[in-house]
Amino acid sequence: MLRGLRHCPREGSGTAEPLIRLEGVSFGFGRNAVLEEICLEVRRGDFMAILGPNGAGKTTLLKVVLGLLTPAAGQVSLFGVPAGRFRERYRIGYVPQKAGAFGAFPATVWEVAATGRFARVGFWGRLSKQDEAAVREALAVLGLEHLACRPVQALSGGQRQRVAIARALAAGPEVLLLDEAAEGLDAAGEEAFYGLLERLNRERDLTVVLVTHDIGAVSRRVKQVVCLNRRIIFTGPPQECLENGKLSALYGMPVYVPGRGTESRRRRIYSRER
Amino acid sequence: MEIWQYGFFLRAMAAGVLCGVTCPLVGVFLVARRFSFLADALAHISLTGVALGLILGVAPGVTTLAVVVAAAFAVEWLRQRQRFFADSLLAVAMAGGLALGVILVSKSRGFGADLTGYLFGSLLTVRPEDLYLIAGLAALTVAAVILLYKGLFAVAFDEEYARAAGLSVTVINAAFMVVAALTVAIAIRAVGVLLAGALVVIPVLVAAGVNRSFGGALWTAAATGAVLVLGGLHLSYLLDLPTGPTVVLLGIGVLIGVTLCRRIVLRYRGKVVEAQDFGG
Ligand SMILES: Nc1ncnc2c1ncn2[C@@H]1O[C@H](COP(=O)(O)OP(=O)(O)OP(=O)(O)O)[C@@H](O)[C@H]1O
Ligand SMILES: [Mg+2]
Numbered sequence: 001m002l003r004g005l006r007h008c009p010r011e012g013s014g015t016a017e018p019l020i021r022l023e024g025v026s027f028g029f030g031r032n033a034v035l036e037e038i039c040l041e042v043r044r045g046d047f048m049a050i051l052g053p054n055g056a057g058k059t060t061l062l063k064v065v066l067g068l069l070t071p072a073a074g075q076v077s078l079f080g081v082p083a084g085r086f087r088e089r090y091r092i093g094y095v096p097q098k099a100g101a102f103g104a105f106p107a108t109v110w111e112v113a114a115t116g117r118f119a120r121v122g123f124w125g126r127l128s129k130q131d132e133a134a135v136r137e138a139l140a141v142l143g144l145e146h147l148a149c150r151p152v153q154a155l156s157g158g159q160r161q162r163v164a165i166a167r168a169l170a171a172g173p174e175v176l177l178l179d180e181a182a183e184g185l186d187a188a189g190e191e192a193f194y195g196l197l198e199r200l201n202r203e204r205d206l207t208v209v210l211v212t213h214d215i216g217a218v219s220r221r222v223k224q225v226v227c228l229n230r231r232i233i234f235t236g237p238p239q240e241c242l243e244n245g246k247l248s249a250l251y252g253m254p255v256y257v258p259g260r261g262t263e264s265r266r267r268r269i270y271s272r273e274r
Numbered sequence: 275m276e277i278w279q280y281g282f283f284l285r286a287m288a289a290g291v292l293c294g295v296t297c298p299l300v301g302v303f304l305v306a307r308r309f310s311f312l313a314d315a316l317a318h319i320s321l322t323g324v325a326l327g328l329i330l331g332v333a334p335g336v337t338t339l340a341v342v343v344a345a346a347f348a349v350e351w352l353r354q355r356q357r358f359f360a361d362s363l364l365a366v367a368m369a370g371g372l373a374l375g376v377i378l379v380s381k382s383r384g385f386g387a388d389l390t391g392y393l394f395g396s397l398l399t400v401r402p403e404d405l406y407l408i409a410g411l412a413a414l415t416v417a418a419v420i421l422l423y424k425g426l427f428a429v430a431f432d433e434e435y436a437r438a439a440g441l442s443v444t445v446i447n448a449a450f451m452v453v454a455a456l457t458v459a460i461a462i463r464a465v466g467v468l469l470a471g472a473l474v475v476i477p478v479l480v481a482a483g484v485n486r487s488f489g490g491a492l493w494t495a496a497a498t499g500a501v502l503v504l505g506g507l508h509l510s511y512l513l514d515l516p517t518g519p520t521v522v523l524l525g526i527g528v529l530i531g532v533t534l535c536r537r538i539v540l541r542y543r544g545k546v547v548e549a550q551d552f553g554g
């Protein structure tokens with residue numbers, strides 16, 4: 001009964017306002033426990049990477065935060081409000097895993113990116129000039145202005161992925177949850193993308209939580225790393241995570257993260273499925 | 275044309291345009307969700323409604339609407355739970371509705387002479403009071419699509435994202451199911467049970483072939499639907515053919531024509547023709 005209410009150690013950085021708070025959250029698909037006793041706090045200004053092998057529950061964790069899945073135990077609060085009563089969903093942006101897999105029915109890049117704005121206007125309201133400006137800016141940020149009138153079906157996989165990111169940014173979120181969002185971006189695009197996230201985090205105080213397998217690429221940039229494999233195995237700054245064989249424990253195999261060299265930095269880490 | 279002097283033909287044209295516009299408006303969202311078989315399934319399930327009306331001695335129109343709306347809700351409820359593949363779910367629903375309908379009909383005093391009209395449509399016998407009902411249902415559908423457009427688009431395009439963004443997806447889906455059920459009821463009047471699905475889907479495929487945007491496809495589909503029904507109505511009069519099937523065959527002809535033209539234009543412009551797959 002009281003299991004979910006037990007005291008959570010405070011993680012994350014400093015004393016900034018907690019935007020996402022998970023207390024003793026557990027979730028399972030049927031009997032298959034996927035998340036167990038997750039305690040996690042994301043504070044304003046955080047730049048957090050979630051690492052873990054395939055099937056570790058990373059996507060599930062994001063979906064629980066977004067209210068797409070209801071936890072079996074524990075509590076989720078968003079912006080200080082219990083998730084069940086939280087209404088201002090537009091404050092949380094989301095780029096789903098495989099976000100670029102849009103259907104085959106025609107829709108332009110503009111139309112898709114604009115759906116990111118719907119959470120703000122509701123479906124009665126019309127998109128105002130301000131809303132349109134926000135969509136345009138999001139497209140510009142991802143280098144998609146010239147494709148605005150193209151149907152998304154006629155874009156490459158990486159371009160579609162950018163559309164999904166633009167859609168999330170168009171909402172003007174305060175927290176951005178990204179599920180392997182850099183998947184399918186080319187080397188320059190990936191560099192630019194992480195650079196963009198870093199800039200948004202620094203300049204606009206956008207809080208970023210990203211799920212990735214590309215430890216090398218994010219370790220220089222993020223402020224916090226969370227290692228997840230059903231339970232939270234480690235929370236802390238990236239340097240600490242890379243030391244002490246924490247990653248090897250997470251993946252159950254020796255893991256070598258290349259240093260800050262440019263060549264090998266992009267090597268990804270794979271592991272057996274759980 | 276001489277035929278325009280007759281009230282029954284004018285009513286047929288009016289009812290036809292109303293059906294021609296509403297069915298594809300709903301069809302666009304169904305096709306985008308890969309759920310276009312819903313129209314066919316609901317149309318077949320309507321037989322249960324008609325039979326219930328005959329047995330209970332209630333106007334079959336009323337029981338049909340009730341049964342179709344209830345079936346739409348049931349299908350949506352099951353789809354949400356992801357217990358079955360969406361398309362097989364529809365196949366089961368359709369077979370079940372039809373089977374129940376046939377059994378009920380066999381227990382009633384018989385279907386009467388109207389079976390052909392029910393199966394293949396009976397635009398030419400639309401009475402003024404039918405026309406008012408069709409106009410009312412059509413107005414409701416168009417209003418719902420306009421009011422809910424943003425939500426419907428977001429859900430049809432990416433349901434999970436719409437949910438994550440906090441749109442009331444469940445409400446949108448429920449409203450959409452009611453609208454879809456009403457539309458099927460209208461389509462049955464125009465082209466009959468067997469062809470209702472065609473009127474919902476064919477104009478949409480034509481529109482999808484010539485549009486880049488969703489909004490564009492929506493209006494093109496509605497316009498195409500109206501033109502197809504009007505064209506089919508006149509063709510069937512001139513060639514003395516049954517109306518519903520004529521509308522459908524004309525639509526398929528147009529669809530093939532548009533697809534071929536599109537290929538030719540794209541090849542002429544040197545663009546790659548991307549394989550598009552509008553699965554049911
Ligand atoms: N719809 C589902 N039904 C049943 N089990 C599921 C479902 N979705 C995920 N799971 C299970 O939940 C576990 C966690 O899945 P999740 O998608 O969260 O993993 P992940 O960490 O995101 O992995 P990946 O790196 O492959 O994206 C997996 O073991 C998977 O088998
Ligand atoms: Mg995942």
